[in-house]
Amino acid sequence: MPSQPIYLDHAATTPVRDEVLEVMQQFFAEIYGNPSSIHRAGRQASVLLERSRETLAALLNARPGEIIFTSGGTESDNAAVRGIALARRASTGANRLIVSAVEHKAVLETAEDLRDRFGFQLDILPVDGEGQVSIDDVASALGDGRNVALVSVMYANNEIGTIEPIAEIGSLCRSLGVPLHTDAVQAGGKLPLDVEALQVDALSLGAHKFYGPKGVGLLYLRSGTPFWPQMTGGGQERGRRAGTENVPLIAAMAKALELAEQERVEEEKRLRDLRDHLIGALLESIEGVRLTGAREKRLPNHVSIVVEGAEAEGMLIALDLAGIAASSGSACASGAHRPSHVLEAIGLPPHLAAGALRFSLGRSTTADDIDYLQKILPKIVQRVRT
Structure with missing residues (x-):
């Protein structure tokens, strides 16, 4: 923890x-x-x-x-x-x-x-x-x-x-x-x-x-x-x-x-580096993970994935117990029981959309935080899948 x-x-x-x-x-x-x-x-x-x-x-x-x-x-x-x-x-x-x-x-x-x-x-x-x-x-x-x-x-x-x-x-x-x-x-x-x-x-x-x-x-x-x-x-x-x-x-x-505007350019670069490191690590370390959204033309602090064979709710609860707050998509749609209209629009089938996770970084996010996440998420996915 x-x-x-x-x-x-x-x-x-x-x-x-x-x-x-x-x-x-x-x-x-x-x-x-x-x-x-x-x-x-x-x-x-x-x-x-x-x-x-x-x-x-x-x-x-x-x-x-x-x-x-x-x-x-x-x-x-x-x-x-x-x-x-x-x-x-x-x-x-x-x-x-x-x-x-x-x-x-x-x-x-x-x-x-x-x-x-x-x-x-x-x-x-x-x-x-x-x-x-x-x-x-x-x-x-x-x-x-x-x-x-x-x-x-x-x-x-x-x-x-x-x-x-x-x-x-x-x-x-x-x-x-x-x-x-x-x-x-x-x-x-x-x-x-x-x-x-x-x-x-x-x-x-x-x-x-x-x-x-x-x-x-x-x-x-x-x-x-x-x-x-x-x-x-x-x-x-x-x-x-x-x-x-x-x-x-x-x-x-x-x-x-x-x-925010005074710091934007410098903070954008810092967050983009952390974002790209996290995306690469998750795609490499967890089988059945897919990035959603554009790889390059995306917000500098935004990582969104779908995990095949694992439901988002179980992963989010496990992440919370491990000390990490994340989400499955729009907070405004939390509690909804139908697939996200955004994930539907990009062609994801419901069984994949059910495993959507979103990690959005900020001013407090450090490289150590990203290292901890990429270390524990594969274990959480394995546990939820089984």
């Missing part, structure tokens, strides 16, 4: 950094005014709210007015897909949605709801065996773009780590005047977030994926993009998202992303 538990589930959530916690505690204790109030306490909160907005906008190469604060990645995805699709249909008559088959359920189920309740036509793009969308398939689905309300393709997949060609998709959508939204929740703090380089019109982030607090996120919405608010009842966020802003959590998110 390791002296300290080894946490390898950073794709599910990350611990709050000490520097971020300090910001949050200070704001909870001292900056308690409602930013919509006109008295001194309210003005003080408003100034700091806008300062956080400016920081986040600069990190995304956006304008402050293009940042909308939300309760997290799921709300940001919902707001983008519903808000843009409904507004575009009202203004242009466009009635088609295009999403990939491996989207997070926050996008996929929202698109399905728009189809089932609002009559949108939904095109679901297939992916290859590594989980990547084909530019040719996007172009074919778009056609001349005249009836397409929105395209939504995630930046990086939460279950298998594959990175999608967002900039290329963005260029294609822009040439046809079709808005592109990307769920960048897993990419936050790990991949470049320059919205101009990505050529996206909307981008979703959740703070707890990059060492910020849970319960806060943002939606980047390019100026001029049609949008109907999904939260109404107040004029906050320039009328695009009603509700008193949670200034302590927003300030903490700004600090967390600022720190």
Whole structure:
């Protein structure tokens, strides 16, 4: 057993950094005014709210007015897909949605709801065996773009780590005047977030994926993009998202992303080295193991495999008893009794999908942690198989 538990589930959530916690505690204790109030306490909160907005906008190469604060990645995805699709249909008559088959359920189920309740036509793009969308398939689905309300393709997949060609998709959508939204929740703090380089019109982030607090996120919405608010009842966020802003959590998110961006390039290399070492060791030491997702075009901290002949639940329990926290895929789908829709989309049969494991590395992960995992996992697999 390791002296300290080894946490390898950073794709599910990350611990709050000490520097971020300090910001949050200070704001909870001292900056308690409602930013919509006109008295001194309210003005003080408003100034700091806008300062956080400016920081986040600069990190995304956006304008402050293009940042909308939300309760997290799921709300940001919902707001983008519903808000843009409904507004575009009202203004242009466009009635088609295009999403990939491996989207997070926050996008996929929202698109399905728009189809089932609002009559949108939904095109679901297939992916290859590594989980990547084909530019040719996007172009074919778009056609001349005249009836397409929105395209939504995630930046990086939460279950298998594959990175999608967002900039290329963005260029294609822009040439046809079709808005592109990307769920960048897993990419936050790990991949470049320059919205101009990505050529996206909307981008979703959740703070707890990059060492910020849970319960806060943002939606980047390019100026001029049609949008109907999904939260109404107040004029906050320039009328695009009603509700008193949670200034302590927003300030903490700004600090967390600022720190993550400062360290991203160096940390990306460190994590990629650990990732590649782990992938190689697992494929070599355990018979019947297969990597899921792309080998190269994947998140630097993400290792996802399937183990033939061993069920994920048994392996995860054994790993936990051995001091390692991991997962079988999306934490949002834990407890589900059907195969992952992502693993289905890349063509894995149910008997293989049942053995899915995900190890997502983070700031606390060391080479010793990886060595310990690769030492004990073969024994665990053998025990679960028998």
